[in-house]
Amino acid sequence: MDYYNLLTTCAFIHLLVSIPYAYSNYVENKAGQFFSSGHTNNWAVLVCTSRFWFNYRHVANTLSVYRSVKRLGIPDSHIVLMLADDMACNYRNPKPATVFSHKNMELNVYGDDVEVDYRGYEVTVENFLRVLTGRLPPSTPRSKRLLSDDRSNILIYLTGHGGNGFLKFQDSEEISNMELADAFEQMWQKRRYNELLFIIDTCQGASMYERFYSPNLMALASSQVGEDSLSHQPDLAIGVHLMDKYTFYLLEFLEEVHPASQANMNDLFKVCPQSQCVSTPGHRTDLFQRNPGSVLITDFFGSVRKVEITKDTINLTSSLKPLIQRSGSGDMQIESLTYVDQLPVAEIIHQNAIQGLSYSIMTEGTPVNF
Amino acid sequence: DSDPVGFDSLDLNERRGRSTDAELDRRDGTRTSEALTPAAAARDEFQEELVIRPLHSGDIYASFQFRTLWDTDFLQEGQKVSHYRLFPKSLGQVLSKFSVRELHISFTQGFWRTMQWGQPFIPSPPGAELWVWFHDTVSDVDGNWKELTNVLSGIFCASLNFIDLTNTVQPSASFKPLGLGNATDHRFLRYATLPREIVCTENLTPWKKLLPCGSKAGLAVLLKSEKLFHSSFHSQAVHIRPVCQDEQCTSKAWELRQTLNVVFDLYTAGQGKKEWSLFKMFSRTLTEACPLATSSKVYVDITDNPELFELSPATPLLSQAVVLGDRRTYSVYDLSRAETFGQLRSLNLLLRWKGDGEMLRPLLHAERYVAGFGLQTGEIHTVIYNNHPYRAFPVLLMDSVPWYLQLYIHTLTVTSKSRDNKPSYIHYQPAKDRHRPHLLEMLIQLPPHSMTEVTVQFERALLKWTEYTPDPNHGFYVGSSVVSALVPSMVAMNTNFTQDQPLFSSFVPVKEESSYFVRVYTEPLLVNLPTPDFSMPYNVICLTCTVVAVGYGSFYNLLTRTFQVDEPSLPLAKRLANLIRRIRGVPLLT
Secondary structure (H helix, E strand, C coil): CHHHHHHHHHHHHHHHHHHHHHHHHHHHHHHHHHCCCCCCEEEEEEEECCCCHHHHHHHHHHHHHHHHHHHCCCCHHHEEEEECCCCCCCCCCCCCCCCECCHHHCCECCCCCCCCCEEHHHCCHHHHHHHHHCCCCCCCCHHHCCCCCCCEEEEEEEECCEECCEEEECCCEEEEHHHHHHHHHHHHHCCCCCEEEEEEECCCHHHHHCCCCCCCEEEEECCCCCCCCCECCECCCCCCECCEHHHHHHHHHHHHCCCCCCCEHHHHHCCCCHHHHCCCCEEECCCCCCCHHHCECHHHHCCCCCCCCCCCCCCCCCCCCCCCCCCCCHHHCCCCCCECCCCCHHHHHHHHHHHHHHHHHHCCCCCCCC | CCCHHHHHHHHHHHHHHCCCHHHHHHHCCCCCCCCCCHHHHCCEEEEEEEEEEECCCCCEEEEEEEEEEECCCCCCCCCCCCCCCCCCHHHHHHHHHHCEEEEEEEEEECCCCHHHHCCCCCCCCCEEEEEEEECCCCCCHHHHHHHHHHHHHHHHCCCHHHCCCCCEECCCCCCCCCCECCCCCHHHEEEEEECCCCCCHHHHHHHHHCCCCCCCCHHHHHCCHHHHCCCCEEEEEEEEEEEECCCCCCCEEEEEEEEEEEEECCCCCCCCCCEEEHHHHHCCCECCCCCCCCEEEEEEECCCCCCCEEEECCCCCEEEEEECCEEEEEEEEECCCHHHHCCCCCECCEEEECCCCCCCCCCEEEEEEEECCCCCEEEEEEEEEECCCCCCEEEEEEEEECCCEEEEEEEEEEEECCEECCCCEEEEECCECCCECEEEEEEEEECCCEEEEEEEEEEECCCCHHHCCCCHHHCEEECCCEEEEEEECCCCCCCCCCCCCCHHHCCCCCCCCCEEEEEEECCCEEECCCCCCCCHHHHHHHHHHHHHHHHHHHHHHHHHCCCCCCCCCCCHHHHHHHHHHHHHCCCCCC
16 A cells, blocks of 8 residues: 555656646747748749730739738738739729729729839749849849848749740740749759748649759649649629639638738648649649648748847947038028020020031931931 | 827838838948938928819819928038938939939829810820939939939839830930029930830839828828729829029029829719719828928819809918919918818818810810821821910920831921921931930921921831730830920919929929920820731741651651561461471461
8 A cells, every 4th residue: 555655646746747847848849840940031922924904813813922921921122023914004904903803893902002023024034033043133123133041931923824844924935844943943052042932823833843853942833734723703894804713712711821820831732622623733842841731821921030039238339420511501602503494495596506517427328408 | 199200200211211222321331420400300391282173074183292392412422411301212312323413204194185184284295204314423324324214113113124225315405404403415314205104003102102291191191092093194203303492592402293193084983973072083081281291282273163163161262373374263271270171170172063164275285196007107297286376486396216117307397387397406316226216306486376297207117026025916105205385375474483382383493474384295106017927936847847747757768668578477376386287398377
């Protein structure tokens, strides 16, 4: 009996001791998970490659992903949005400055605060690859550059018309899956991403990620090779199909996600099964190092920043210089300034005589005589 | 409560500074900082106004002007402007980096119908237009121009980077500076238009972010894109120029004007009823003035009141201004006074039509169209109307035609009243294929009450197949012609430059009382160039490969194939039987 009592008390004490230990382990695991993704900033490159009014749904696709990504925290300065044609202010749009995703005009994905970086004829294969690899002309403004570093998680979304191994840009050129894979390899070698999520919504979309060979890439496509991705629903007032099925259900899924959500990639793979999408969405995770079940949606779609709280104090030195007197201040100027005559007729006619001489030297051939 | 504007201005500064901040900060190693004294901070001021002008066709014209005046000098050597308050930092840095003396950029959707609507306060051509005067210290104007267009394309989210030497011209007599200046050497002027450029919310968003109050307070709360783009005409522009600081004009200040002109159509936005209100036009009403503005006013043109329409709520403030050669009366609503908003604390103006009236014909009007048939030749006709009954005046016509329409200048004719009218000044710069467009400037004297027609024939070029746009069957655009004129005024114009003038009447500097300066833009042209069938390379490859495979392949086979008799293989049973037969010496089975 005594021995039995001793055993139970020992077991009980052991249990009591191990509970806080198990709890701290759990906390550590949670904290470890929090820091496990290894990225410090998020970028998104969203591309719509189709032109013409009847491809309204591709612009609506891209804008709905843009809207979700902005809502979850990625700022405009970290989003490169490329739209090959203008649907919102198109003359055929019965409701200008709007792009709807749901019929009966329920949701305007264009919104009031949109910044398109590449639009119209600028959306070409060359510009897309230059944005990805960073080889842009020196005068390109910041908003048109993908300034990612080796701790950036990048989301790349492409939509348009595609086929087995290619994606069509603006009905005049194509990008092949090999080119895309090489571009990602360039990005990896230049350390331009930490992890990359590639989503494509076109016909035979899975063919575009078949050739990837760089590490840390995860890819999703709306249909397998040999299958077509279908559009969702037309709106009779606007007259065209509003969204593609895969992106429609993706948008529905993303509307449930909020910045603190714990939804992971496995939930994203389940979006739009064949019963809803008619085509079979595919995904590829073999190049990705982490387990997709531990990758949060907000790692790519949101901009969740890791914050380290420090208790050290930092001294900020103020660099106040004395007020610099302006050289040549106003009261020294004596000459009064005047406005220029907008149409000085006499001066222009007089200019003709001088112009005539210099003009005949400039152009080869006989000067114009009137 | 805590100052809401202070917090917002931090936010706005961050947004405004993002585009060019890092590039310039990296270049500038030493940063001089000035202690901000109260005197320095008060030297910039902001004014906003809205002018509503009912048009005789039942449409309504609203013109917003936001002006920031800053007593500083961006172009002074050794002095870097680093503290910005009301003036947007992104534009200020652009001015100092590229030594810009004057910058005018406009984005327009729609065409201004002069005959139906009269003259606009600030004219603009369809598409995007950019003209810049550089400072005379700049050594490489073309390089600065190229970089400036790229930076502006990032700031305004427009594809202004398509502006290059093939569509830039240097006008020699048009586009004189609208700001202060003595010398006007046209080597420092660059002008370009992109007629294809669209305007949409993505251009309005950064434009609104340049305003000191953003779109949160003051008149800018009315700028909702869903209503603004559902209109017949929408134009937003930014004009930066140096102006006189005071009447003596001893020192200069920099002025930034952001203007937005919109014409709402009676049938699409007005639902057919000749009754307009602020809520019907903008789906918003005014609740307060911008706290950072020194003046915030709404003017309603009531010159045709009371016979034509009635205005409510009534206001005791009236103002008269001479604008566009005419004396107009305006009802003024001063938003900085609390009683303007009434008991409901919101101002919703209501205009109700009572009758129809006759519109005064505009004195100057221009049209342009392409004549001819086929895809080889054509003729450009520009028609300019002078509707003044007895006064003749000169106009300066500037045409910039892309190189792929090859103009034959020997066919240029200018006729007025079916008689030849010789221009007193012509400047023509011929195009160079793929390098430079045509530039034609002429000073033409228009006889009174007449129509002047300028015609020139052209031939269409065949482009290289990589030079076609992805949708070449849409056609190619030719930018609007610009007609600049000093039109005789019916009333004496005000030559005094005072600070109290309303903004809409003080845009163009007036030199003499008897005439006012006006700029009229014609329609842009859409021409079809001979377009190849782009599916032909694919067709040719298929056809050629088929012909080669069938023709050459058969021929090769005929020459190199030899025929042999082939023994068919027998089934197993027959083979065993044949073996036995061979042993026996009997003929074999087949």
